Amino acid sequence: MKLSTLMVHAASRPQPGTAAVADSIHLSTTFVHAPDGTRAEAGLEYQREAHPNAIALENALTLVEHGAATLSFASGMAAISALMHAVEGPGEVLIGTDLYQGTRSLAREFLAPAGWDVLEAEYASDQFAAAIGPLTRLVWLETPSNPLLAVGDIAATALMCKAHGALLVVDNTFASPALQNPLLLGADVVMHSTTKYLGGHSDVMGGALVFARADALFERASHFRHLHGALLPPFSAWLTLRGLRTLEVRVQRHAENAQRVAEYLATRREIERVNYPGLSGHPNHAVAARQMRAFGGMLSIQLRGGRAAALAVAGQVRLFTNATSLGGVESLIEHRASVEGKHPVTADNLLRLSIGLEDAEDSAW
Ligand code: PLP
Numbered sequence: 001m002k003l004s005t006l007m008v009h010a011a012s013r014p015q016p017g018t019a020a021v022a023d024s025i026h027l028s029t030t031f032v033h034a035p036d037g038t039r040a041e042a043g044l045e046y047q048r049e050a051h052p053n054a055i056a057l058e059n060a061l062t063l064v065e066h067g068a069a070t071l072s073f074a075s076g077m078a079a080i081s082a083l084m085h086a087v088e089g090p091g092e093v094l095i096g097t098d099l100y101q102g103t104r105s106l107a108r109e110f111l112a113p114a115g116w117d118v119l120e121a122e123y124a125s126d127q128f129a130a131a132i133g134p135l136t137r138l139v140w141l142e143t144p145s146n147p148l149l150a151v152g153d154i155a156a157t158a159l160m161c162k163a164h165g166a167l168l169v170v171d172n173t174f175a176s177p178a179l180q181n182p183l184l185l186g187a188d189v190v191m192h193s194t195t196k197y198l199g200g201h202s203d204v205m206g207g208a209l210v211f212a213r214a215d216a217l218f219e220r221a222s223h224f225r226h227l228h229g230a231l232l233p234p235f236s237a238w239l240t241l242r243g244l245r246t247l248e249v250r251v252q253r254h255a256e257n258a259q260r261v262a263e264y265l266a267t268r269r270e271i272e273r274v275n276y277p278g279l280s281g282h283p284n285h286a287v288a289a290r291q292m293r294a295f296g297g298m299l300s301i302q303l304r305g306g307r308a309a310a311l312a313v314a315g316q317v318r319l320f321t322n323a324t325s326l327g328g329v330e331s332l333i334e335h336r337a338s339v340e341g342k343h344p345v346t347a348d349n350l351l352r353l354s355i356g357l358e359d360a361e362d363s364a365w
Helices: 003-009 052-064 076-087 101-114 154-164 216-228 234-245 246-267 285-290 308-314
Strands: 069-074 092-096 117-121 136-142 167-171 191-193 207-211 269-276 299-304 332-334 349-352
Touching: 003 117, 003 246, 052 234, 069 076, 069 216, 076 101, 076 191, 092 101, 092 332, 101 136, 101 285, 117 136, 117 154, 117 285, 136 154, 136 332, 154 167, 207 216, 207 246, 234 246, 234 308, 234 332, 246 269, 246 299
Parallel strands: 092 117, 092 136, 136 167, 167 191
Antiparallel strands: 069 207, 191 207, 269 299, 299 349, 332 349
16 A cells, blocks of 8 residues: 555544544543453553554554554653663664754763763764674664754664664654655664654644564563653544644645755855755765655754854744744744753754745745
8 A cells, every 4th residue: 555545544444333434532541341350352451551542543653664563652752761761781872963952862861871882973974884883782863863954874774783783763753754664774663753744733742663573672662651651642642643644745745845945045145054855965865865755844054144143034034933843834943052951062053944834935034
């Protein structure tokens, strides 16, 4: 079945008892035991462990990411945290020099004190694969990355990980399953902040881990989620599955718009650099073209004139909303360094743009 068909139909069936075509929301926190005190037929017991809306979303994500099993979480960070705690260590963990700041903080502030060696390397060079060795237990590849839109080679990294027995996790948030399927390229786990493109309307938080195998790692992450109460709640799961139904068409339009906006911005003298994998001058454009079906809706720009120029643009735009997050229908712009706390790592002149579903002709500032 083709992707858009899968996204519309995955895990959907008329609701028993009502014949309703749309899914129902099940708010029950507890489920009836079988007469002998064990779990009833549906296998459910208590909402913190599993509930029908999470299961429906997880089954759908498993299909569209070509995995074996999925766990949904209350946020992307809850998913990242569960995985980092589930991997047996300590050992070396390799992260990219550019990645979501929360992922870096979790690795540096929580894995490192637990005995892990946290290494960083750039994606768009041979350094990333070269940094993988016999001590590497976990490789965290975010591609395209936040906020520099760096692109890592998933298949090449997966080969290195296999050679050294390391686990490869790909944060697929920026691309979404509509544009990139890391498990098909050899990754072991795909991570999503479903708060972004999967939800798609800036109104629901969530995260997911899709596993290539329903193995011991999956079981540990599932157990961690249960004990930490990190499961995605029913209404959020319902909204996210509804988002998945339209993901393919939305992301296609996001990507078309972003390509046009990136090409236009690349002509502006005030802009020093446009970071977008769809531009032929992007350092890993060829890799992106090989592993993605389109280049996505995210880009960043670096302005001549530094911080003052960047803040002036973010403050003056009319159609874009100056706000954090991404992947919703509306275009957002953000000065990343301003939201990175006391020790920002992003360049002061950088603005991150999430290109929405408006008409690209209207998107110029
Ligand atoms: N991964 C990426 C690439 C992100 O951009 C974000 C959030 O912006 C996260 C993970 C964390 O997800 P959440 O905010 O849903 O916890």
